[in-house]
């Protein structure tokens with residue numbers, strides 16, 4: 457996980473190509489370079505609205521870089537990237553960000569003095585629901601409280617954001633991301649830092665979302681095959697900035713692909729809707 461973002465050179469990207477309006481994410485031969493290093497290379501990836509993707513890979517594989525691209529937070533160095541029909545690097549990113557829910561370990565792990573969430577700047581001193589109280593209709597505050605309740609942090613709604621533990625902040629962040637009714641929800645290791653019960657709760661909540669036809673397209677980054685929520689449909693496996701395999705979960709999550717991804721022999725088994733992986 458890297459927190460700093462990489463502004464690209466918009467002018468360096470190839471000419472625009474038409475993009476299918478149903479595609480939430482469309483990457484065509486996308487590469488990202490930083491300080492002479494290729495963080496991603498030649499990534500082709502398409503996400504549709506009703507798809508729920510899990511992105512797996514070892515440390516440093518490029519998972520967060522891929523999510524930052526999909527969030528419009530960095531631009532491709534090569535290739536063409538569209539998110540929600542907008543060309544990354546040629547678009548008003550602030551408008552695009554309003555349509556994307558983002559929950560990252562980097563944001564949750566620190567208490568920013570000031571954090572821009574969608575259109576509103578919040579500070580660590582604000583209460584968890586304070587931003588909604590200031591910015592939305594009264595009905596939205598009730599919805600915010602309900603969402604926080606579903607994520608197991610309803611009792612923290614009136615606490616200053618800066619006083620929350622890391623795991624509590626993560627749950628609040630997911631509620632915040634959902635509150636803006638995003639068309640695409642990007643979750644970067646949301647279970648990291650959560651206790652065992654919290655991880656189970658979160659997986660269950662993400663499974664509910666995955667099965668909800670009105671939910672946004674979902675992209676979940678995790679290291680743990682065991683934490684793929686039931687209802688997730690697709691997987692993308694990354695290693696050293698390159699895609700090892702991608703497609704339907706059942707086709708992609710093979711022992712061979714996981715061994716290529718993680719560099720060690722793994723066996724995978726499916727138990728009902730849940731997967732497990734262990735060293736072979």
Ligand SMILES: Nc1ncnc2c1ncn2[C@@H]1O[C@H](COP(=O)(O)OP(=O)(O)OP(=O)(O)O)[C@@H](O)[C@H]1O
Nearest residue numbers: 457458490491493495514515516517518519520521
């Ligand atoms: N500014 C930079 N300059 C050079 N290399 C960078 C820079 N930012 C990130 N990297 C490298 O790019 C690679 C991909 O980083 P990224 O954060 O996307 O990995 P990740 O798959 O999310 O890893 P993790 O599982 O550890 O969170 C890493 O090797 C990282 O060290």
